[in-house]
Amino acid sequence: MSNLDLRPAPNLCGGNGRTGPVRDVQPGKQVALGESTVVRRLLPNLGRRMVGAWCFVDHYGPDDIADEPGMQVPPHPHMGLQTVSWLHEGEVLHRDSLGSLQTVRPRELGLMTSGQAISHSEESPHGHPPLLHGAQLWVALPGEHRLTAPAFEHHADLPVITGGGGLSATVILGELDGATSPGTTHSPLVGADLTLAAGTDARLPVDPDFEYAALAISGETEIDGVRLAPGALLYLGCGRTELPLRSEDAGSLMLLGGVPFEEEIVMWWNFVGRTGEEIAQARADWMTGNRFGEVHGYDGARLRAPELPPVPLKPRGRAR
Structure with missing residues (x-):
């Protein structure tokens, strides 16, 4: 999935920033995605x-989306990251410059590693289900x-803990x-979909070295005692060995974690790099048609890159 902001701010992040256990609710920001989808952007945000x-x-x-086209994200590039597609309802058709063509369905993992360069598109297929509900996430390499x-x-087929x-x-x-997912990872991390039945009162073991x-x-x-409405993100910090979970009327959530990322990175538009010059070169390569390949079969033009900001893109640590 693409960041379609026409004026994307440079996100200067990374660096050692370990914290103890915290309970910090991060509200989402409404962002238009493609032609007909609105998302709640939870990360990056003003606090984290x-x-x-x-x-x-x-x-x-x-x-x-019964009478709508649904998700329509034209071909766009990625560099320096992995994309994770996760659905609760609906279907998303993935195409990429490697020639991949795959429909991703609920509770199936679509994992794309961009590495040095890739491009892809995402769309609700013809005859798609009436509802669309899910999350799109990136992992910095x-x-x-x-x-x-x-x-x-x-x-x-993903492992399920009961x-x-x-x-x-x-x-x-x-x-x-x-339990270990078959998806390829390049740093110590976890992503899990948690289902809480009505009346759930449980404690999930977690790694104290992860945030x-x-x-x-x-x-x-x-x-951990904090009530969350759908679409909110709760940052929990490090230092826990277990996570208390409750739900009176049933619910679901995604748990994201990993060792704090100690490298400094620059994230701009759909690229993760280490220097502003690297980001600028990636943008130029996309605009000239070099390096990122072609996505075949999408009915529409590929995305143009936004203009670079007028200030230099410089990497910094994650502390503000």
């Missing part, structure tokens, strides 16, 4: 730019892997409570 290597989080829906060869993975107290968890990426955040997807959930 990264959670582990997770550097971008959009939550969308549930939207009634660490320095030793950021120029790796691009790749796309689709995993329909324990007491009404909690079940699908491990989307990384490892949680002894965590929880994104409320549906229903009303309570995480």
Whole structure:
């Protein structure tokens, strides 16, 4: 998925920023995506730019698209990151410059590693289901892997943890409570979809070296004593060994975590780099048709890159 902001601010993030346990609610910002989709942008935000290597989080829906085209995101480039597509309802058709053509359905992992360069499009297919609801997330690649060869993975069978107290968890990426996703990772992290049945009162084991955040997807959930409405992000910091979870009437959320990302990065538009010059070169390569390849089969023109900001793009640490 693309950041379609025509004036994207440079996000200067990374750097050692460990915290103890906190409970910091981050409200989302409404952002138009493509021709007909509005998303809630949870990360980056004014209070926090990264959670582990997770550097971008959009939550969308549930939207009634029965008589609408649904998601229509034209071909656009990526560099230095992985995209994670996750659905609760609906379908998204992925095309990329490697020739991949894959329909991603609810509770299936669509994972694209951009590495040095890739381009892709995303759209609701013809005859799509009436509702669209999900999240799109990015993972920043660490320095030793950021120029790796691009790749796309689709995993329909993901491990599910079922324990007491009404909690079940699908491990989307990384490892949680002894279960490991088949998706490729390049830094210590976790992404999981948690389902809380009505009356859930559970404690989920977590890694004290990871920082965590929880994104409320549906229903009303309570995480470590904090009630969350759908579309809100709760930053939890580091230092926990377990996470208390409750829900009176059933709900779902995504748990994101990882070792705090200690590298300084620059994130602008759809690129993650280390210097402003690297970002500028990636933009020029996209505009001239070099490096990022072609996406075949999408009915429409590819996206033009926004203009670079008038100030130099410089990497900084994650502390404000």
